[in-house]
Amino acid sequence: MTDFSDDMTLHTLWQSDTAAFDPMPVEEVRRRASRLGDIVARRNRREYMAAAIVIAGFAVYAVVLPGLLFKLGSLLVIAGTLFVSWQLTRRTSRPDPAAEAADIRSYYRARLVREEHMLSRVGRWYLAPLLPGLLLFMTAQALNDRYGMVGSTVLIGGPLLLFGAIWLLNRRGAAMLRRQIARIDRDPPAPAPEQGE
Known part of the structure; x- marks a missing residue:
């Protein structure tokens, strides 16, 4: 699903350097939010x-293909x-320019949370709906006995x-997103501008 392979450098930094625990500047949050949208x-x-x-x-x-099992x-x-x-359409986080302009940190966090929920539940909504058809199709192949025991097992x-x-890959991606969410939660929000400015 989601490719967070570039975040391996972040993962290494997180494990080896205390700089990863420093507050994330707003421009970095904005850059990451844009990157998440592209990904x-x-x-x-x-x-x-x-x-x-x-x-x-x-x-x-x-x-x-002949046979009812193949067709079903x-x-x-x-x-x-x-x-x-x-x-996928329903669960995907979508850009919201109004929310992004209002509070980039909250906007980015909300998108990360939505993606994390989607990835951590991939077994339910992504894999499970495909299993019945694939198992029925593979059963039909096994019953045809064209491939023998070894071929059917493969x-x-x-x-x-x-x-x-x-x-497993999606669970790993969800864990990486949870770490990013935790970092945002640790960071203090940017101070609000004073009324006279």
């Missing part, structure tokens, strides 16, 4: 393109992919390992 937009584009490819591929499978599995994968796309084990990796 989220790129991630969503990739996810929607992948969803279109999955839907097209399984639509072909539903028409071409393909249709369930398509339904699960549409549900995941809808959930066909079933491969996607399950991929799902486990996706779940």
